[in-house]
Amino acid sequence: MFCPSSIVWGNIAQWVSGISAIFAIFYALFRDNISHYWKRPKLKFTGIIKTRQNSIWIYRLGVKNDSNHIAKNVEFDIEEVEENGTKRKNFIPAPHSWTHNNLRPLRDIFPHQTAYLDIITINENGFPIALYTPAIWSIPDIVKIEKGITILRLCYYTENGKTDNLELQVKWDGNSTLEENNLPEIIIKN
Numbered sequence: 001m002f003c004p005s006s007i008v009w010g011n012i013a014q015w016v017s018g019i020s021a022i023f024a025i026f027y028a029l030f031r032d033n034i035s036h037y038w039k040r041p042k043l044k045f046t047g048i049i050k051t052r053q054n055s056i057w058i059y060r061l062g063v064k065n066d067s068n069h070i071a072k073n074v075e076f077d078i079e080e081v082e083e084n085g086t087k088r089k090n091f092i093p094a095p096h097s098w099t100h101n102n103l104r105p106l107r108d109i110f111p112h113q114t115a116y117l118d119i120i121t122i123n124e125n126g127f128p129i130a131l132y133t134p135a136i137w138s139i140p141d142i143v144k145i146e147k148g149i150t151i152l153r154l155c156y157y158t159e160n161g162k163t164d165n166l167e168l169q170v171k172w173d174g175n176s177t178l179e180e181n182n183l184p185e186i187i188i189k190n
Contacts, residue, residue: 039069039160040067040069040160040161040162041065041067041069041070041071041072041109041158041160041161042065042066042067043063043064043065043066043071043074043109043156043158043161043164044063044064044066045061045062045063045064045166045188046062046063046064046114047061047062047188048060048061048062048119048168048186048188049062049116050183055123055124056121056122056123056124057121057122057124057183058099058118058120058121058122058132059118059119059120059121059122059132059184059186060099060116060117060118060119061076061116061117061119061168061188062114062115062116063076063109063114063115063116063117064109064112064113064114064115065109065110065111065112065113065114065115066112067111068111068112069111069160070108070109070110070111070160071108071109071158071160071161072108072158072159072160073106073107073108073157073158073159074106074107074108074109074115074156074157074158075095075105075106075156075157075158076095076096076105076117076154076155076156076166077093077094077095077096077105077154077155077156077157078093078094078095078096078131078133078152078153078154079093079153079154079155079165080093080151080152080153081131081150081151081152081153082150082151082153083145083146083148083149083150083151084146084148084149084150085149088142090142091142092136092139092142094131094133094135094136095133095135096117096118096119096131096132096133096154097117097118097132097133097134098115098116098117098118099115099116099117099118103134105135118132119131119132119152119168119186120132120145120170120184120186122183122184129144129145129170129172129184130143130144130145131143131144131145131152145170145172145184146172146174147172147173147174148171148172148174149169149170149171150169150170150172151167151168151169151170151189152167152168152169152170153165153166153167154166154167154168165190166188166189166190167188167189167190168186168187168188168189169186169187169189170184170185170186171184171185171186171187172184172185
């Protein structure tokens with residue numbers, strides 16, 4: 001005996017299974033790209049700390065991976081320096097190094113881990129303030145920071161995440177005594 005309702009439900013079931021098969025094929029082909037969207041690390045900045053080691057002060061930026069996924073091969077490059085409203089000419093973009101990472105610019109940051117990036121150094125025996133960028137240490141005119149307000153524009157990259165920018169403002173009155181109470185101040189702008 002012929003039952004019209006069975007034909008309609010049979011057609012709907014066939015359509016649903018066909019569409020499901022197409023989605024399954026699509027997911028199998030593009031699984032890595034789709035899961036990459038949800039597995040991105042989320043980096044946030046916990047603040048600036050300053051530590052003294054012998055006659056050197058080092059300012060460090062805390063970078064926390066605020067996700068459940070490893071941030072792979074994280075690198076921070078200083079892209080631009082602006083001093084007292086003027087962009088520094090002939091600046092060479094260079095990577096910063098991570099604290100206690102043998103001067104390497106890349107590192108993994110595990111979920112909910114905070115890593116520290118060396119930003120500037122103050123050497124009481126040499127020129128006072130310099131960018132902590134081992135790749136260009138030998139070029140004093142590029143690494144030194146002048147008195148006043150200096151804007152450091154950094155770009156950060158991760159192997160499995162997005163590229164983004166960070167701006168730091170260094171305020172220094174030019175005082176050469178460099179006692180703990182008159183050290184430069186660094187402010188995270190974004």
